Amino acid sequence: MRRLFDYRSVPREKRTHILAAMLFGSVLSYLLIVRFGVTVGEVEGDSMLPTLKDGERYLINRMVFRLRELQPGDIVEINMPGLDDYSVKRIIALPGDVVQIRGGRVYVNGRERPEPYLPSGVFTEGRALGSRAYLVPDNAYFVLGDNRSISADSRTFGAVERDRLVGRLWMR
Numbered sequence: 001m002r003r004l005f006d007y008r009s010v011p012r013e014k015r016t017h018i019l020a021a022m023l024f025g026s027v028l029s030y031l032l033i034v035r036f037g038v039t040v041g042e043v044e045g046d047s048m049l050p051t052l053k054d055g056e057r058y059l060i061n062r063m064v065f066r067l068r069e070l071q072p073g074d075i076v077e078i079n080m081p082g083l084d085d086y087s088v089k090r091i092i093a094l095p096g097d098v099v100q101i102r103g104g105r106v107y108v109n110g111r112e113r114p115e116p117y118l119p120s121g122v123f124t125e126g127r128a129l130g131s132r133a134y135l136v137p138d139n140a141y142f143v144l145g146d147n148r149s150i151s152a153d154s155r156t157f158g159a160v161e162r163d164r165l166v167g168r169l170w171m172r
Helices: 012-036
Strands: 038-042 057-061 075-079 086-093 098-102 105-108 140-144 165-170
Touching: 038 165, 075 140, 086 098, 086 105
Parallel strands: none
Antiparallel strands: 038 057, 057 165, 075 086, 075 165, 086 140, 098 105
């Protein structure tokens, strides 16, 4: 059987060049995939319970912004405002939406937001937002953690600008 390529036929000094080029290409490919494609993250804390548990690993789709618009219910990784830290939250409202929290429920554009991912009976406090209506600015998203009692989210720091979104989580 004849081989397509036999490395033994290449002079020894050229083998080093070929190996170096393959190594460089592999590292470059890895860096491009991690920066612009898919990377791995890990949940730290309990702000997304019961959906995500502390220590759970997940894939982050960094290309989602080029493929489709984000939707309410999408779980995203965020570069947190004012911190050098990342957090995982759920998108509740899009740019231009009006959010209001009344009676422990979340309303978007005057309609109660269905939240089937939350355990029944979860009460959502308005925190700094109170019961005031909040207009989500252009190019920003209103995000909440699923564990509403402990989550630091848009109720405290306001909407998150789009450029702070790292990517959408790919779940199991």
